[in-house]
């Protein structure tokens with residue numbers, strides 16, 4: 092079986108709708124969280140332009156631990172409240188950071204990162220993981236990117 096989920100859409104709204112459909116197709120019926128995060132990271136990496144990292148940190152006993160991702164090797168453990176991911180996990184609020192160098196406590200895993208979007212993934216009131224995407228371009232992530240990634244996180248919250 093081959094999977095061809097290549098998405099090329101003219102506008103961000105259409106692209107995120109196609110991306111959400113593709114993700115639903117990939118994860119539906121699969122209960123293995125690692126497999127679902129791995130395919131989600133690959134799909135996001137293949138679809139969104141201008142990324143240098145896309146992946147997950149999981150909530151393991153109140154600490155974020157690196158999950159499946161695409162991009163350079165990254166820091167493995169992040170405490171809640173630390174860095175962009177830790178703030179997203181601690182507050183359960185999306186963090187959309189135009190310029191990571193201006194974010195107090197930003198953790199620079201890849202010096203190429205200039206902007207970042209981190210979306211908490213919550214199920215039954217519990218933080219399961221965060222979705223993290225990084226870009227080498229300052230201000231890469233728009234409100235549409237945020238809304239699109241929130242939708243992806245909703246889909247994933249059911250299968251992680």
Ligand code: SME
Pocket residue numbers: 144165166169173174175176177196197198199200201204207223225
């Ligand atoms: N920059 C993140 C750390 C994770 S890497 O970007 C993959 C942070 O500040 O939490």
